[in-house]
Amino acid sequence: MAIKYPNGVNPARHTPAGNPQLSTTPSTAKRGMTLESELNQSNQYYVTTGQAVIYKKPTPIQLVKVDYPKRSAAVVKEAYFRRPSTTDYNGVYRGKYLDFDAKETQHLTSFPLKNFHKHQIDHFRRCLKQAGICFAIIRFTKLHQTYLYPAALLIKAWDAQANGARKSIPLSTIQQDGFVIPNRLAPPLDYLVAVDQYLATINLGGSHEVK
């Protein structure tokens, strides 16, 4: 499933569609929307309606050459993609720090752990220690199903894999321990519903913390 983009960066992420302010209009056929586009529209919806303040972080770029033509905008003439040190999304929701990454898989019965990079897992570990609310948003593209899966459980599977366990998380496990994210008209991906359900389990004493 993992498409090998140079430097691990998907060029499609840099199109205007990746910018909430330039996002596609609501008339765009839902079927063609990427997970990232749906998330950006949802985040914009949440900001506009005052429900949360969450953004996708820009992809870090290493600038090499920048021209400054007179009376017009600076032009980047040579630059390279850098690997981010963090996950892609973070923000604040009702006093909570939210931190997550979004992944799609074409698989039908499990989510391959190789969709995550070690630096993302390490970032989750650090944020969890600071009592952040951390999770993955996992879409099974062919099944049209999207789940919130707590980072603590993802880390558990990641560490088990390093000790020889399976290199993927079964869909059944994600369905059991994760939270369904509903698709709607607005926001297209109402993940705060799943966040609320997840927070409720934590408040009930569910132990998703990582020691």
Place this chain on the structure above:
Amino acid sequence: MAIKYPNGVNPARHTPAGNPQLSTTPSTAKRGMTLESELNQSNQYYVTTGQAVIYKKPTPIQLVKVDYPKRSAAVVKEAYFRRPSTTDYNGVYRGKYLDFDAKETQHLTSFPLKNFHKHQIDHFRRCLKQAGICFAIIRFTKLHQTYLYPAALLIKAWDAQANGARKSIPLSTIQQDGFVIPNRLAPPLDYLVAVDQYLATINLGGSHEVK
């Protein structure tokens, strides 16, 4: 004080010094360090020591042309700086969402409000409504003094200015209502000390909220 970079973006922010992973070594003379460089080193120190997870967001870039040479990294050939929708820094500290921006001024007796853009102030408003901990880090370069100044007070001054009040915040006000940030060897700018003091005033019932 406001230097007019194309698109309002300071090209110096894109140098390796702006990347925590490539930041200058501790042997660098402190005197030559910029506020941003000190913050990046401090954030790296906080992440390493497990005290907090805070990063500067990359500057958003609008890609126009990207080459993909075989067997080597993608090269950005044409791109433009975009204006960020948020402040530069955010992250998590002991369960709290922290959000701030850093500004330097050469002024001796006041901080000009024009150092802030409306979109940054609006972002602060939204984050405060979500109970985020929001502030400005303001450095009086010539005085070698740096302060944490609560966003709610900044917003108050900003709104008053729109109604005809003064277009700057007096240093004396910042000294009275803000919190001194100490310069150290490591971290170079120990702003969590000031955050702790600020949080203590909030817990004591100080009303820095914006209605």
